[in-house]
Amino acid sequence: MTKPALRAVPSAPSGPFTLPPLPYPESALEPVISARTLSFHQGKHHKAYIDKLNAAVAGTPYAEMDLLAVVKKTCGREAKKSIFNNAAQTWNHTFYWHSLSPAKTEMDKKLSAAVTGDFGSLEALQQLLTKVATEHFGSGWAWLVVKDGKLQVVDTHDADTPAAHGATCLLTVDVWEHAYYLDRQNDRNAYAEAVVKKLLNWSFASDNFARAQASA
Numbered sequence: 001m002t003k004p005a006l007r008a009v010p011s012a013p014s015g016p017f018t019l020p021p022l023p024y025p026e027s028a029l030e031p032v033i034s035a036r037t038l039s040f041h042q043g044k045h046h047k048a049y050i051d052k053l054n055a056a057v058a059g060t061p062y063a064e065m066d067l068l069a070v071v072k073k074t075c076g077r078e079a080k081k082s083i084f085n086n087a088a089q090t091w092n093h094t095f096y097w098h099s100l101s102p103a104k105t106e107m108d109k110k111l112s113a114a115v116t117g118d119f120g121s122l123e124a125l126q127q128l129l130t131k132v133a134t135e136h137f138g139s140g141w142a143w144l145v146v147k148d149g150k151l152q153v154v155d156t157h158d159a160d161t162p163a164a165h166g167a168t169c170l171l172t173v174d175v176w177e178h179a180y181y182l183d184r185q186n187d188r189n190a191y192a193e194a195v196v197k198k199l200l201n202w203s204f205a206s207d208n209f210a211r212a213q214a215s216a
């Protein structure tokens with residue numbers, strides 16, 4: 001008899017920011033990411049960032065702001081570091097869930113042309129993103145972003161996010177150990193390679209790219 005997957009704990013209505021539901025069932029990303037990993041990652045880690053953010057902003061003007069505005073307004077301010085870390089991790093994780101798809105997705109023509117122009121091919125982009133995700137030192141994130149009109153693969157440390165630094169995020173890969181350790185222990189490369197090859201949501205990336213072009 002198989003053990004039932006652990007269920008994510010719904011966010012308590014204790015503040016302005018709430019845990020959004022996953023855009024797919026917890027088992028939908030198997031075998032690349034197990035339901036157990038997804039349950040802990042979203043139901044425990046993501047929820048904890050939101051709970052800490054709600055506690056930190058209680059009674060402050062940040063409680064009335066949009067999440068991304070909180071991230072941008074607290075970025076680089078030592079006195080607001082705790083709010084920034086928890087707000088950015090809240091934003092990053094919601095973005096990560098949408099960067100993954102259990103179904104095969106494809107880029108639209110505009111993003112496809114940009115990928116070919118800036119990286120040479122989708123395969124070259126996938127190799128670079130996997131390398132950056134694998135080689136990032138410590139906890140952080142690997143990203144496909146558009147900045148200054150050009151697609152770029154970048155990494156950020158800890159909670160930091162390109163969204164706070166003038167870039168439009170298209171896709172991300174979480175490379176904190178909690179994203180893969182239950183499934184793959186220390187083999188981050190196997191996790192990154194499988195996520196990049198099998199799970200990235202190119203339709204989501206295309207929508208984000210279109211929004212970046214519309215606002216340029």
Ligand SMILES: [Fe+2]
Binds near residue numbers: 093174176
């Ligand atoms: Fe994470």
